[in-house]
Each structure stands twice: as structure tokens, then as C-alpha cells.
Amino acid sequence: QVQLVESGGGVVQAGGSLRLSCAASARSFSIYSMGWFRQAPGKEREFVGRIDWSGINPHYADFVKGRFTISRDNAENTFYLQMNTLKPEDTAVYYCAATSRAGISFNPRWYDYWGQGIQVTVSS
DSSP, rough: OOEEEEOOOOEEEEEEEEEEEEEEEEETTGGGGEEEEEETTTOOOEEEEOOOOOOSEEEEEEGTTTTTTEEETTTTEEEEEEEOOGGGGGGGEEEEEEEOOOSSSOOOOGOOOOOOOOOEEEEO
């Protein structure tokens, strides 16, 4: 079992930055690929970015490329989402997720473990 807890959300003005953290309680955190997703009111949950166990080859949704950066610290069992140049349309509940499955997927169904989500609000 893996438990995930997000932190670092809040309210920020457009153009500002936030850093989300996802703390994992797992015996072997490094074996999991990690993903960030978000869900705005009335919309489906959408992929933001993901990274494999090595932390070397992240993937991002087109709408965050150049603005968001994913990283992980396997020694600290923590996964991060650095969000810069935030826009009002980035307002959503952000979720971190984990999977032990091999391969790359941007589909939420690929991920087995989820955090409770954390609100990010970007004001214009």
C-alpha cells in the first residue's frame, strides 16, 4: 500500500509560482512512477505530468510545458510539482498519483494510488 499526501497549495496571483509536494509512505518509493493530475469544477481529471522511478525523463501536458517542472527525491520519498507563470485556467484541485506498472501512461486509470488532492487557485 502507498499513501500519498499533497501539500503546498493555496491562492496565488496570475504570473506567480507555487510548489506542490507529495509525500509518500511506501517501503520502496523508488519503484513507483509518479504523476500529477488536476481537476477543475465541472471538468474531467486531466494529466499534468509524470516521471518514472529514475526521475530522468519527465513528460508534461502541452499546456504546462515550459511552466511546470516535475522532480522527485527518492531518499525523502517525496515528489514535487514546481508551477511557474501560473494562469487563472490552472485553477483546480491537484492530485499526485503513483503506479508500479511498467511503461508510460497519461491515463488516470493507469495509476493505483492517489492523494486526497489539494486546491490551487490562481486569481487574475
